[in-house]
Amino acid sequence: MADPYLYTDTPVLKNKLDIRDEKVLDLVEAEQSRANMMLLYERGFSDFTPAGLCEIHRFLFGDIYDWAGKYRIINIEKREKLLAGRSVWYSNDEDIPRDLENAFQELLSQDWPQFSRQEFVRHLTACFPKIWQVHPFREGNTRTLVMMMTFFVEHHGFYMDQELLAASSGYVRDSLVMASLDQFSEYEHLERILLDAVCDEPISTMSPRWRSQLPLKFSRRSTRSIRPKNMSPSRTTSGRTEATTSRGHKPTAFLFWR
Numbered sequence: 001m002a003d004p005y006l007y008t009d010t011p012v013l014k015n016k017l018d019i020r021d022e023k024v025l026d027l028v029e030a031e032q033s034r035a036n037m038m039l040l041y042e043r044g045f046s047d048f049t050p051a052g053l054c055e056i057h058r059f060l061f062g063d064i065y066d067w068a069g070k071y072r073i074i075n076i077e078k079r080e081k082l083l084a085g086r087s088v089w090y091s092n093d094e095d096i097p098r099d100l101e102n103a104f105q106e107l108l109s110q111d112w113p114q115f116s117r118q119e120f121v122r123h124l125t126a127c128f129p130k131i132w133q134v135h136p137f138r139e140g141n142t143r144t145l146v147m148m149m150t151f152f153v154e155h156h157g158f159y160m161d162q163e164l165l166a167a168s169s170g171y172v173r174d175s176l177v178m179a180s181l182d183q184f185s186e187y188e189h190l191e192r193i194l195l196d197a198v199c200d201e202p203i204s205t206m207s208p209r210w211r212s213q214l215p216l217k218f219s220r221r222s223t224r225s226i227r228p229k230n231m232s233p234s235r236t237t238s239g240r241t242e243a244t245t246s247r248g249h250k251p252t253a254f255l256f257w258r
Helices: 022-043 051-063 095-110 117-134 141-155 161-167 169-176 188-195 208-218 251-256
Strands: none
Touching: 022 051, 022 095, 022 141, 051 141, 095 117, 095 161, 117 141, 117 188, 141 161, 141 169, 161 188, 169 188
């Protein structure tokens, strides 16, 4: 089946700007979504539901794609170097509404106000990869998910060190991959960075010496830093890997994302 999201004469996503060069589109999309993330941050957000996830995606990518905020209508695969070219098993397109509803029910069933910071991070690590594994949109899933996660963290009284996540964007995405392998999932990689990124107090009030150590712990990590313990059989995949992005308590931190 031909991908209806691509131009017929070139493997580039159809877009409102009619850009036919994939590298140019990637650059424009990244810059526009970053600007929209800052705008959404200023506006605020607290709808932690499937509809809210669609709203974030529409806000970030609506200037570029007609299908922004709408569930994909095809099945997708993405090659992952971390999985030796295999793909995470994303939800089938017809199962997206059901799978998202189940993932958000699990998220909202937790007693979040009662958790210590460490407990909060542990449950965060268990819940959000289930939303990510659905991959409900044709593109932009990771940016949308990490932005909602950051809103969620701050909604519950914590602070997200967005600069740390930005400096470690490749690690963040790899950790989401490793936490989305069903019975073979490894959550410790995502939990490790979230334990540093989720803070009890605003980042600007932390010790400069302590803050200066944070990016060094993760920014030097490559895909080789996460080594799978087990690997399930999976499909050979195709398609581009999306860039991760996030937001933090300071909108200027968006400038760190590529």
